[in-house]
Amino acid sequence: MSIDETHAKPSTVARTAPAENALAAAAHRRNQLEDVTWRTRLRAFNRRFFRGQPLNVLGVVIVLGFLVLVAIGQPLAEARGSLYAPNTPNIQDKLLGPSSKHWFGTDDLGRDIFSRVISGAKYSLGVAVVILAIAVTLGTVLGAIAGYFGGMVDELLMRLTDMFLAFPALILAIAISATLGPNLRNAVIALSTVFWPWYARLVRGQVLAIKSRDFIEAARSVGVPGGRLLYRHIMPSAISVIVIQMTLDVGYAILATSSLSFIGLGAQPPTPEWGAMISSARAYFREAWWYITFPGLALTITVLGFNLLGDGLRDYFDPRSASK
Secondary structure, X not given: OOHHHHHHHHHHHHHHHHHHHHHHHHHHHHHHHHHHHHHHHHHHHHHHHHOOOHHHHHHHHHHHHHHHHHHHHHHHHHHOOHHHOOOXXXXXXXXXXXXXXXXXXXXXXXXXXXXXXXXXXHHHHHHHHHXXXXXXXXXXXXXXXXXXXXXXXXXXXXHHHHHHHOOOHHHHHHHHHHHHXXXXXXXXXXXXXXXXXXXXXXXXXXXXXXXXXXXXXXHHHOOOOHHHHHHHHHHHHHHHHHHHHHHHHHHHHHHHHHHHHHOOOOOOOOOOOHHHXXXXXXXXXXXXXXXXXXXXXXXXXXXXHHHHHHHXXXXXXXXXXXXX
């Protein structure tokens, strides 16, 4: 090793160490700024969404309670013993009123209604999630393509959408479900079919409004490809509207699923789905009020919670709507 190389090494190390320290300091400052930004956003959300908004708080509490029920409902029902399992009949306890033994009473087969109600929460949420996952994905893709490309593509896709929107949603869902056969899977297919056109229309309108803005024109002028422009610039600006609509539609999807189960086209006995339970309880409405009341309350409160949450999110993302 030459003398020059020997003297070069320490100087290289001396130059490298400050550079690494500067990079580490810059990364540390960036992380601190991100933490401050998130704390600021969280405080702003808390101030605008919760403070002075009791209905928003109520909606969040109901939805969180529903999610907890979905998570622990089945284990809680099983923990009470085999006699309280959702689908275990016990004719000796037929149509017993609410008591310390059966908190919500029993049904016509002696099954514990409390266990069936809390077990039915997972069916309601699971079906709603699947319906909206299919509807939002299909509707968003078709609506984005129609709104961005326009012309004949827009015309064909929107006329297809109008074919589905021409029928009342629940009537079309009943027709599809009755054609496919009465079970929960076919009810999901039927409801997904009637939900996606609304999202296609919604996303198309958002894309048409956003793509004419100045920042989109600027990105297009510098040669940003169409696919990247749609995916990275237009759709992120429309995501808040989609999230609000999804939150509102969770309650409607639960209610629509229960409606199909109520008329025998959704969940079939002995599945503890709330609509099917209400349908079974109709014949005992006079002599066993608890049989129909508690599943109905669970359905009503859950739909109310998601509607309140959706209204709160709409007012948060679009403050102008709160004054209307």
